[in-house]
Amino acid sequence: MAIRTRFAPSPTGYLHIxxxxxxxxxxxxxxxxxxQFILRIDDTDVERNKAEALQPILDGFRWLGINWDEGxxxxxxxxxxxxxxxxxxYKNAVEKLIETGHAYPDYMTKEELDAERxxxxxxxxxxxxxxxHRETPAAECVKLIAEKPTTIRFKVPTGRDAIVEDLVCGHCxxxxxxxxxxxxxxxxxxxxxxxxxxxxxxxxxxxxVVRAREHLTNTYSQVLFWEALGAPLPKFAHxxxxxxxxxxxxxxxxxxxxxxxxxKKLSKRDMAKFVTPEVRLQLNAIGWTDEQIAARDDLNPAxxxxxxxxxxxxxxxxxxxxxxxxSFDDKTEFMTMAEMxxxxxxxxxxxxxxxxxxEKLYWLAGEHMKTLSMEDRIAGSVPFLVKxxxxxxPLDATTKERLTRIIGAMGDRLKLFSDxxxxxxxxxxxxxEYDPQAIENVLQKPGTADLLKEISAALATxxxxxxxxxxxxxxxxxxxxxxxxxxxxxxxxxxxxxxxxGPGVFETLSIFGKPEVLRxxxxxxxxxxx
RNA sequence: GGCCCUGUCGUCUAGCGGUUAGGACACGGCCCUUUCAAGGCCGCGACACGGGUUCGAUUCCCGUCAGGGUCACCA
Numbered sequence: 001m002a003i004r005t006r007f008a009p010s011p012t013g014y015l016h017i018x019x020x021x022x023x024x025x026x027x028x029x030x031x032x033x034x035x036q037f038i039l040r041i042d043d044t045d046v047e048r049n050k051a052e053a054l055q056p057i058l059d060g061f062r063w064l065g066i067n068w069d070e071g072x073x074x075x076x077x078x079x080x081x082x083x084x085x086x087x088x089x090y091k092n093a094v095e096k097l098i099e100t101g102h103a104y105p106d107y108m109t110k111e112e113l114d115a116e117r118x119x120x121x122x123x124x125x126x127x128x129x130x131x132x133h134r135e136t137p138a139a140e141c142v143k144l145i146a147e148k149p150t151t152i153r154f155k156v157p158t159g160r161d162a163i164v165e166d167l168v169c170g171h172c173x174x175x176x177x178x179x180x181x182x183x184x185x186x187x188x189x190x191x192x193x194x195x196x197x198x199x200x201x202x203x204x205x206x207x208x209v210v211r212a213r214e215h216l217t218n219t220y221s222q223v224l225f226w227e228a229l230g231a232p233l234p235k236f237a238h239x240x241x242x243x244x245x246x247x248x249x250x251x252x253x254x255x256x257x258x259x260x261x262x263x264k265k266l267s268k269r270d271m272a273k274f275v276t277p278e279v280r281l282q283l284n285a286i287g288w289t290d291e292q293i294a295a296r297d298d299l300n301p302a303x304x305x306x307x308x309x310x311x312x313x314x315x316x317x318x319x320x321x322x323x324x325x326x327s328f329d330d331k332t333e334f335m336t337m338a339e340m341x342x343x344x345x346x347x348x349x350x351x352x353x354x355x356x357x358x359e360k361l362y363w364l365a366g367e368h369m370k371t372l373s374m375e376d377r378i379a380g381s382v383p384f385l386v387k388x389x390x391x392x393x394p395l396d397a398t399t400k401e402r403l404t405r406i407i408g409a410m411g412d413r414l415k416l417f418s419d420x421x422x423x424x425x426x427x428x429x430x431x432x433e434y435d436p437q438a439i440e441n442v443l444q445k446p447g448t449a450d451l452l453k454e455i456s457a458a459l460a461t462x463x464x465x466x467x468x469x470x471x472x473x474x475x476x477x478x479x480x481x482x483x484x485x486x487x488x489x490x491x492x493x494x495x496x497x498x499x500x501x502g503p504g505v506f507e508t509l510s511i512f513g514k515p516e517v518l519r520x521x522x523x524x525x526x527x528x529x530x
Numbered sequence: 531g532g533c534c535c536u537g538u539c540g541u542c543u544a545g546c547g548g549u550u551a552g553g554a555c556a557c558g559g560c561c562c563u564u565u566c567a568a569g570g571c572c573g574c575g576a577c578a579c580g581g582g583u584u585c586g587a588u589u590c591c592c593g594u595c596a597g598g599g600u601c602a603c604c605a
Contacts, residue, residue, distance in 0.1 A: 008605090010605060042605065044605085106603095110603080113602095113603090117602095121531080124531055124532085125531090125532080126531085126532040126533070126601075127532090127601075128601095151603060153603095169534095169535070169536095172534075172535080173534095174533070174534070175533085178532075178533060178601090179533095179601090180601080182602090182603095183602080183603045184603095185603085186603050187603080188603090190603090192602090192603070192604085192605090193604070193605045194605090197605095212599095213535075213536095213598085213599065214598090214599055214600075215599095215600095216534070216535070216599075216600080217533080217534065217535090217599065217600040217601075218600080220533095220534090238535090240535095240536080240598095241598075241599080243598090245541080246540060246541055247540095248540090248556090262540090262541080263596095263597050263598070264597095264598085265598080265599090320542095323542070323543080323554095324542070325542090325543095326543095327542085327543055327544070329544075329553090330543080330544035330545075330552060330553055331543095331544080331552080331553045331554075332553090332554090333542085333543095333553085333554050333555080334554095350542095350543075351535080351536070352535090352536050352537065352598095353536070353537095353597085353598065354541090354542065354543090355541065355542080356541095356542095357541050357542060357555070357556085359541080359555060359556055360541075360542065360554080360555040360556080361555095362555090363554090363555060363556090364555085366567095366568095370568090410567085411567075411568065412567060412568040412569090413566070413567045413568080414567095415567085422566095423566090423567095484564075485564095486563075486564040487564065488564095489563090489564065489565070490564070490565060493565065494565090499565090499566095500565060500566080501565050501566035501567085502565070502566065502567095503565095503566085503567090504563090504565090505565080
């Protein structure tokens with residue numbers, strides 16, 4: 001059976017982690033069973049520049065590899081895919097409901113409604129609105145509205161249950177006597193979201209409505225719309241919400257910033273709290289100034305753009321999101337895109353909320369990096385190096401060769417593309433930048449200077465200057481002196497690179513080449529006053 | 531407040547009447563390497579609580595508690 005699912009983002013300017021997880025489940029379901037995944041833009045109520053606010057969302061999906069079969073920029077035979085262009089459909093649906101006695105005009109003012117609501121509140125009773133024209137015959141309603149347009153309400157049938165058979169939540173029901181007659185169209189003729197969604201889902205022949213849990217309650221009135229419109233119900237799956245991360249033990253938050261709460265939904269609002277000092281540092285390290293961070297409201301860990309900026313692999317993010325609230329079995333964590341597509345099923349969606357864990361995402365991103373070819377690693381790393389002005393595009397053959405060797409030497413240290421800056425920086429800067437801590441802890445220790453002089457002499461004779469040869473030379477030297485070979489590594493590394501961590505030291509030496517290594521050892525000696 | 535949903539290590543999860551309650555992230559230790567990663571081994575650590583049903587409950591039922599969602603002319 002070909003299935004049709006949809007995701008209906010509103011153009012907010014960024015792709016939210018929780019939203020993309022919902023979209024992913026929709027998409028995965030289609031990949032698994034075959035069918036179409038539709039992007040429908042919910043732009044009925046937004047004043048901002050829509051095209052501009054939509055682009056980042058489309059870019060985000062493309063980056064993640066989540067393609068849509070119908071929607072913006074590609075069209076499809078069920079269009080238009082912007083709700084703002086579908087007003088006729090909503091109007092027709094409302095007319096049909098009025099004519100068939102399923103909807104009626106309601107002239108009550110906001111003040112009257114508020115008063116009713118308050119009275120119910122005061123009496124500690126549930127407020128269930130029923131308009132005065134509820135029982136007015138359909139023909140008369142039509143006349144009334146033609147003469148004096150107003151708000152249209154749906155006539156909720158009384159004395160029964162609204163039933164939602166949910167693929168995740170199971171058999172859910174609600175007494176219709178507890179559902180107030182909802183407004184489906186404003187006096188202005190614009191439809192309400194809850195209703196427009198149903199009209200669109202029917203028109204677009206959506207077979208599976210997969211969305212966040214907060215819509216479950218809306219669904220009770222929606223199934224009544226479906227029924228009144230005479231359309232067959234789709235299957236429903238209401239996903240558990242994604243919550244904020246649990247606060248890290250010992251993490252500090254700036255004054256006035258609330259720590260994350262694992263019981264709270266990861267919300268679009270209030271994202272500033274996720275820009276912790278650590279996060280800010282991460283962004284600073286890849287070249288974002290505090291002003292730029294403040295100016296871009298999408299640059300925080302609740303958005304997809306954040307992870308893209310930091311050089312996370314999209315497959316890693318997808319893998320993480322896929323496993324958030326869903327499991328394949330009792331042990332699988334790492335999955336390729338192909339494995340996810342082949343194995344995703346709704347029946348293994350968990351039904352309790354899941355909190356977002358950036359640490360696990362980071363780990364998974366690293367696992368995916370391990371599978372990448374050298375070419376892909378280079379391609380992903382270059383933009384970060386260019387932005388940091390460590391290399392210039394286009395890459396010449398020498399730089400590319402050098403980069404290949406550096407990335408090769410880095411091995412699994414590269415988890416995110418931005419990690420390239422930490423490790424490749426010391427290789428690509430013309431002069432070493434000596435880390436004060438390293439100088440103090442290692443270079444300035446008594447005897448180090450003499451040691452470096454002798455190491456330098458030993459290295460000078462190495463030919464060829466490759467890792468095996470230099471290692472052997474230093475090994476021999478250490479044996480000669482009766483010291484442990486390993487004790488030479490850190491002084492040498494720091495003298496040459498300026499920093500105390502990095503790839504294997506002999507690998508490092510060979511990348512620099514003999515003359516540069518000897519020059520840098522002299523530099524270090526001069527610096528510590530020898 | 532009414533209605534609905536949810537409750538397994540700090541986190542993500544497996545479990546679907548009988549398990550020493552399994553795996554993963556994180557954390558701690560050891561090994562490897564005198565760097566940092568990666569890898570290997572070990573450890574810490576959970577069935578919210580109280581009643582039932584049952585020979586036996588993490589699992590089924592009912593309460594309690596806790597959290598969440600929703601009750602809009604927002605999406």
